[in-house]
Amino acid sequence: MNGKITIRDVAKHAGVSPAAVSYVLNGINKVSDETKQRILKAVKDLEYEPNLTAVSLSKRKSNVIAVMFPLVNDSLVTMFKDNHYQSEMISGIEYVLRKNGYDLLISGVQSPSECMKWIRKRNVDGLLFLGVFPNRLYEEMKALSKPIVLVDTYDKYERYFNHITMNDEEGGHQATKHLIDLGHSAIGFIAHRMTNSPIDYKRFIGYEKALKAAGIKPCKSHVFEALDSSFENGYRMGKELLSRPHSMSAFFASSDTLALGIMKALQEEGKRIPEDYSIVGFDDLTFSSYATPSLTTVRQDVFNKGSVAATAIIQAIENDTTALQHIRLSTELIHRESTAKKKG
Amino acid sequence: MNGKITIRDVAKHAGVSPAAVSYVLNGINKVSDETKQRILKAVKDLEYEPNLTAVSLSKRKSNVIAVMFPLVNDSLVTMFKDNHYQSEMISGIEYVLRKNGYDLLISGVQSPSECMKWIRKRNVDGLLFLGVFPNRLYEEMKALSKPIVLVDTYDKYERYFNHITMNDEEGGHQATKHLIDLGHSAIGFIAHRMTNSPIDYKRFIGYEKALKAAGIKPCKSHVFEALDSSFENGYRMGKELLSRPHSMSAFFASSDTLALGIMKALQEEGKRIPEDYSIVGFDDLTFSSYATPSLTTVRQDVFNKGSVAATAIIQAIENDTTALQHIRLSTELIHRESTAKKKG
């Protein structure tokens, strides 16, 4: 039951050499149809499963993809917390890899050398980087011979790696246009951080373009930086927004968590959403639809993003075309209860 | 740079045999201190990293732990969605494994044979099952020779596997006692499902015991089944609770998602939380503290749960004591805004 049936056993059972079995299993057309059938039967009979460790050693290919997360405080937790985002992405990745006979290794990494280790130690066939890593890591990775796919990273490295991003500019545009269409013209944009975050910057560009297209002059005093994307910071921003006189009637926040925090602060100050203020988020977290009012947001299909990333890396591994893939996925505006026609 | 430095290269560089290098690397005390230093230096000089595939083949130990998720609709997504729970657990697992030199393989599985495959194919050293799988899977796994740790599963298999659970009865007790202490006596319990879910049943037992301890007679009409733990179902339950006359002034829901759904429904019907109804959840999801009002709940330390699970499997692998581990972790009541003293 717990036996270790090897290729030898199968060979013996079929009255052939191990080599013949290997040929059949690898689809190498070197064996007569008759013996092939005999071998296949032996495989079935013995419930033979090739030992992938041995295969890996021999072929120098492991069929393992490593998914790398940046480490914060030496653990993945900050990455994962607050966000079903990463988990849904993993689901997408796992799905595609499983369907294609690859296995999924997960690890947090901090230094480039750690990645090297993965390649050397585990012989992984490809690396998937989720999120933003220290710059030097990318620098060193350039030299790597294994396929790499970056998800959600700086364009800066476009020239060196495959990568998958969302169309953040489009998303920013959708959110802003939605508010404009509802009659809002003084629209605040709350970024996570503007400098140093190409993602937020893209969303900002979309925001600006939508305003201009509607003949509204963007106003610097309507743009804010929350400094991180936590609920707490959104809450603080919300309080701050109300603490000064302003003309804004709508806010577009660069993440749902931020938007939810803002919303809570405004409500606490006695403001009604969407009657007094309309709010749009970005991401479409599960809980955004549970909030009161439910949050209008720019949705990313994260499962899909994971699938696409996995598909890309498999392609990069299996086709040895050197062409890098740059895939930009679309966003979608989800209209819920937190936005409404401007009063008056 | 991209070289494949083998143990042979190191041996040559140090002027010794491959065996000597292997001994040093594996801490086998068979080498003079002097040559040991020489070997260590060679390892450094050449930046040698052992090829784990080869090690694995040779030692018949891979230092890989497979984490299994049940597949729903052929993907992990339903598992992960709605719930930072699983991701936080993975963080905990990853942390401990990484610190102990193990790698983390993730896969969705449906059938027992798939697990067997993992063991045979990848030579994994241990299996971690997260969540609830088809029964036949457990049945077949009994025969397995590799260490297995179950997280959050039926006690039914206690005799066969290691497992980690929360003290659900304690949790149910804490939640109920908290409400009783606030002056509530007619307390509704909303289970995910009572039959077939040992977890919810345990929480129910805790609920019942707390009532009895306070001299309150449990009332069947105060116990409800939502049938799943979704927000939507909680919402539906909330509406239903109000649709009939009743005396309840507080609710204890078996998950935060459910509690949040109930809360939204009650609020929509014009009820104020906690003035009209107190509500307690279970889990302490991140978003529970963001809700308005923020949710009082029974907290599970999920990162810790993951760490404990990982520690347990490593122990099971490395010590060959046959004693199974059954670890029950404590819960903690988090008092927030959704509960208050009963009026009047």
Added chain:
DNA sequence: TTGAAAGCGCTAACAT
């Protein structure tokens, strides 16, 4: 068409 045998890189029993 088939098979013998030499690796893949490392470990461990056995000799020296």
Added chain:
DNA sequence: ATGTTAGCGCTTTCAA
């Protein structure tokens, strides 16, 4: 204390 060597299970060249 150190080295030799036969595996681990599979692939693949080369010869038959």
